[in-house]
Amino acid sequence: MTISYELGNSLYINLTNRCSNACDFCLRSKAARPKQPENWVSSDDLIGTDKLWLEREPSVDEIIADLKKRDIKKYDEVVFCGFGEPFIRFDECKEVAKWLKAQGVTVRVNTNGQANLIHNRDVTAEMKGLFDIVSISLNNKNAKEYNEICKSRFGEKAYDALLEFGKKCALAGIETVFTVVDLLPEEDIRRCEQIAKANGGRLRVRKYINA
Numbered sequence: 046m047t048i049s050y051e052l053g054n055s056l057y058i059n060l061t062n063r064c065s066n067a068c069d070f071c072l073r074s075k076a077a078r079p080k081q082p083e084n085w086v087s088s089d090d091l092i093g094t095d096k097l098w099l100e101r102e103p104s105v106d107e108i109i110a111d112l113k114k115r116d117i118k119k120y121d122e123v124v125f126c127g128f129g130e131p132f133i134r135f136d137e138c139k140e141v142a143k144w145l146k147a148q149g150v151t152v153r154v155n156t157n158g159q160a161n162l163i164h165n166r167d168v169t170a171e172m173k174g175l176f177d178i179v180s181i182s183l184n185n186k187n188a189k190e191y192n193e194i195c196k197s198r199f200g201e202k203a204y205d206a207l208l209e210f211g212k213k214c215a216l217a218g219i220e221t222v223f224t225v226v227d228l229l230p231e232e233d234i235r236r237c238e239q240i241a242k243a244n245g246g247r248l249r250v251r252k253y254i255n256a
Contacts, residue, residue, distance in 0.1 A: 046103065049112060050097070056122075058112075058123065059099065060129075060141075061128075061129035061130070062127075062128050064130040064133065066195045066196060070228065118149065120150065122151040122178070123145050123152055123153070124155060125138055130163075132156050132164075132168070135168055139172075139175055151177045153180060154178075155180045157181070157182050157197075158183075159197065162206050169217055172214065173217045173218065177220060178221075179211070179214045180224055181246070183224060183225050183248070185204075186236040187204070188201040188202070191203070208244045221246035222241075223241035223248050227250050227251065234248070
């Protein structure tokens, strides 16, 4: 079971397969996976490998034990990002992030921004001091077009929720980055830049990874 993996000078934590989205461009939608579209996820930086598919979700103790095997301070950052949406396991993320911050490392989470919908509460205040950077998959310029490609189980309301989530993260002092893949037309990317800025963040255009 692969709990952590390296990419560049960052260390990534893989803690769930589950997701509230079924994104068309997700790596897993192109791969031979169990037919569980409700578990598909859009991932910002993930390199596809069968080893990342979890047969079960690791416990907090297992995750920390895995991290202790590494020279944790050599990485530029530690990132919650795997095949699934990390904040489906929000409480576990918090516990691991608390341990990571005690080690003096920078902590980022790659998320679809739907944590408040998933947990039926505003979780952003609980993130302060634990997560230095939040990277939110914006993916498109409005709710209708977002849901056409991301297919959230929350429908179109997921889009406004992720914008509100980003705004609250920024107000909590967390560096907030919205992301889109470079498949969008240039005019749509410019509009997404405006949306990101209006909601307290900046836009990062990430390269599409073709599985």
